[in-house]
Each structure stands twice: as structure tokens, then as C-alpha cells.
Amino acid sequence: MPDFPLTERFLHALARAHHWHAGQYRKVPEGEMATVPYLSHLLGVASIALEFGATENEAIAALLHDALEDGPENIQTDVARRGETREELRRVIRQEFGEQVERLVVGATEDTALIEGRKAPWPERKKAYLQKLIRTENPESAASLLVSASDKLHNARAILADVLTFGATPQSRAPFFDRFNAGQTGTLQYYRLLVRAYRRAPGAHGQPRLQALIAELDRTVTALEQACGVQEEQVAAYPLLR
Numbered sequence: 001m002p003d004f005p006l007t008e009r010f011l012h013a014l015a016r017a018h019h020w021h022a023g024q025y026r027k028v029p030e031g032e033m034a035t036v037p038y039l040s041h042l043l044g045v046a047s048i049a050l051e052f053g054a055t056e057n058e059a060i061a062a063l064l065h066d067a068l069e070d071g072p073e074n075i076q077t078d079v080a081r082r083g084e085t086r087e088e089l090r091r092v093i094r095q096e097f098g099e100q101v102e103r104l105v106v107g108a109t110e111d112t113a114l115i116e117g118r119k120a121p122w123p124e125r126k127k128a129y130l131q132k133l134i135r136t137e138n139p140e141s142a143a144s145l146l147v148s149a150s151d152k153l154h155n156a157r158a159i160l161a162d163v164l165t166f167g168a169t170p171q172s173r174a175p176f177f178d179r180f181n182a183g184q185t186g187t188l189q190y191y192r193l194l195v196r197a198y199r200r201a202p203g204a205h206g207q208p209r210l211q212a213l214i215a216e217l218d219r220t221v222t223a224l225e226q227a228c229g230v231q232e233e234q235v236a237a238y239p240l241l242r
Contacts, residue, residue: 005055005056005059006056006059007056009056009060009097010056010059010060010063012096012097013060013063013064013097013101014043014063016063016064016067016092016096017039017042017063017064017067018039020064020067020071020074020075020089021037021038021039021042021066021067021070021071021074022074023074024037024038024070024074025037025038026038026040026041026158027179027180028179029175029176029178029179030175030178030179031175038066038070041066041154041155041158042062042063042064042065042066043063044154045062045063045065045147045150045151045154046059046062046063046150048062048150048153048154048213049062049146049147049150052146052150052209052210052212052213053146053209054146054147054150055143057097057098057100057101057104057143058104058143058146058147060097060101061101061104061105061108061143061147062147062150062151064093064097064101064105065104065105065108065109065147065148065151066108066151067089067093067105068086068089068090068105068106068109069109069110069119071085071086071089072085072086072089072114073119079116079118080116082114082118083114086114090102090105090106093105100140100143103140103144104140104143104144104147105147107136107140107141107144107147107148108144108147108148108151110125110126110128110129110132111128111129111132112124112125112128122181122182122186123182123186123240123241126182126186126190126241127241130193130194130197130241133145133148133194133197133198133201134197134200134201136201136202136203137202137203138203141201141202141203142203142204142207142210144203145198145201145203145204145207145210146209146210146213148198149194149198149210149213149214149217150213152191152194152217153213153216153217153220156191156217156220156221156224157220159176159187159224160220160223160224160227162176163176163224163227163228164227167227167228170229173228182240184228185238185240186238186240186241188221188224188225188228188230188235188238189235189236189238189240189241190241191217191221191224192221192225192232192235192236193236193241194217194221195214195217195218195221196236198214198217199214
């Protein structure tokens with residue numbers, strides 16, 4: 001029997017994720033109290049990645065995949081210093097978990113620079129990330145795509161569960177989509193374009209486990225579109241991210 005694939009490094013990464021995202025919760029509709037720790041998402045992403053064949057480094061990157069995007073905002077109250085904080089977190093990841101984990105976390109991070117310590121506008125960030133997925137081609141691109149797609153699948157499943165449970169009508173769905181920057185239209189379009197980007201990404205070619213993950217994301221996004229009463233081509237043609 002092979003050695004168990006998760007070591008103390010994974011537990012250390014979990015502790016880091018807990019520290020960097022302490023006090024952070026999953027988004028909820030306006031007026032509701034957030035009760036689900038954000039760490040649940042990170043654990044979910046790592047779980048999906050492992051189910052689709054992740055190595056320990058890839059699973060660690062899954063735990064830490066949001067550190068560079070959300071960590072500075074969560075732990076640095078001084079907006080002007082969040083750029084410095086992002087670089088510090090990146091240095092810690094490199095020193096404690098190695099250069100491959102650092103590269104995988106960077107690969108899962110939106111490249112757009114902070115503007116006065118804040119994230120760039122939503123459409124700008126998402127369009128840049130879609131292009132990043134398509135153009136990335138290096139020996140680790142499959143691993144980077146695995147971490148990224150695991151993240152998106154966990155999010156898509158959570159949105160679908162909310163819509164199926166509470167969103168039988170457009171009016172009842174609205175509060176759940178309003179928690180996202182682009183509402184229902186932008187959210188649905190982004191996830192549909194993500195599926196297409198993953199399928200086009202050079203790193204996904206010849207990777208059966210990764211292809212299976214992308215197929216599962218496609219099925220989930222299709223179910224979400226159907227639950228919202230729209231079709232794939234209609235969603236992809238929305239103007240926001242074209």
C-alpha cells in the first residue's frame with residue numbers, strides 16, 4: 001500500500017488558512033446573518049481536488065487558493081498596505097510550502113492589481129482571469145487548472161443548492177444572486193465562460209481526471225442555467241463579459 005498522501009504539511013496549511021480567513025464568512029443574501037465560516041469553502045475545494053486526483057501540493061494550494069485575493073482584505077485593516085500584505089502572504093507560502101505551491105496559488109489568483117488597496121472592477125477581473133486560463137501553458141498548468149476548477153465547482157454547487165431550495169421564481173432568486181457583484185446575469189455568464197475556458201486551456205488536454213472535473217462543472221452550470229430558466233447560448237451571449 002502506498003504511503004498516505006497527506007502529511008503534516010497539509011495540517012499546517014489548514015492552520016494557515018484558518019488564520020488568514022478567521023472571521024470571514026460565506027456570502028449570504030442582504031439582511032441575513034452570515035454563519036458559515038469561509039474555511040468551509042476552502043475545505044470543500046481541497047476535498048474536490050483530492051477526489052479528482054490532487055497531490056498533496058495541489059491540495060495545499062486548494063486550501064490556500066484565496067489567500068492572495070481575500071487574505072489581505074481580511075487581515076489588513078489599512079487599505080493602503082494590502083498590496084504589501086499580499087506580497088508578504090506570498091512569501092510565507094513560498095517559504096513554508098515551497099515554490100510549486102506558491103505558483104499554484106498564484107495561478108488561482110486574479111492577476112489584476114489592487115487599486116488603492118482595493119480590487120479592480122468585477123468585469124475587468126473576470127475577463128482577465130478567463131484569458132489567463134486559456135493562455136496558461138507550462139508543465140504545471142494542469143495542476144493549476146485542477147485547483148482553479150475545484151474552486152469553481154464548489155462555488156457553483158453552492159449557488160445551485162440555494163437556487164433549487166429557495167429560488168423557484170425570479171423574485172425569490174434575486175436575493176441570492178444580489179450578493180454577487182454582477183447579479184444573476186453576470187454570475188451565470190461567468191460560470192458558463194469558465195467551462196469554455198477550461199475546455200480550451202492547453203493544460204487540460206490529455207488529462208482524464210481534469211477533464212472529468214471540467215465535465216462535472218459543466219453539468220452543474222447547466223443545471224444552474226436550467227434552474228434559472230435560461231439556455232447556454234443565451235447566457236454566453238450576455239454583453240457583460242463579451
